[in-house]
Amino acid sequence: MRISLIQLDIAFGNPDMNYATVANKIRESADAAPDCIILPELWTTGYDLTRLEEIGDPDGEFTKEFISSLAKQYNINIVAGSVASRNASGVTNRMFVFNRSGELVGEYSKLHLFQLMDEHLYLQPGDAKGLFQLEGILCAGLICYDIRFPEWVRTHTAQGAEILFISAEWPLSRLSHWRALLISRAIENQCYVVACNRAGSDPNNTFAGHSMIIDPWGEILCEASEGEEILTGNTDLHKVREIRAQIPIFADRRPDLYD
Ligand SMILES: O=C(O)CCC(=O)C(=O)O
Known part of the structure; x- marks a missing residue:
């Protein structure tokens, strides 16, 4: 699978501007003929947490229609990062995944809320895994x-996920x-890691960029710099299967003793 990671700056608390930027970036990415595109976290609003009740997308409906139509238009699978999706019980930090036909094939709400950035005060945590199929590949x-929780990541690869x-x-x-956490998750799960970060700053933080694709041996295949960038690389699923056969960690696990 050929994958483009759209590492973009996000206009703080300005969904209209961010939808327009993302439409342009997806059009630009299509030139590299990727099979799949991924976007960063909370790309419609950024971390404007105190205004999410106002600017969050009701049930993610606008975002879903917007991404679905781009997926169809460009014939590309889209892992649509995450957006603030609000309903009667609160706001979740929710990822939507669309296939080339514009069908919703996956949804995931961030499970671990990051207290250092006050997420627990404004967001509701998810309660389900983020598994989905793209082009016949099980992905998470x-x-x-979430990447600081290897036990959570493992629940996905133990079920067969080959790309995170x-x-x-x-x-x-x-x-x-x-960098260290992403490389570790790739090595210990013997899978591809496709990690899309944002660039730029908001009133509270400057963000790292450095989106990357890491192979199941832990080698970084491509890595962005700190600024805005569209990064494209390829995954080869044979490599996952070869490494899992060579060092059979999934067969050798002792989950009966891990609790
Ligand atoms: O774990 C970290 O250091 C960063 C996490 C974070 O920024 C987030 O979850 O939004």
């Missing part, structure tokens, strides 16, 4: 802070953690 969607799609707004001050 995860959001930012991670959307983030990861701050520059912890860039070394971002």
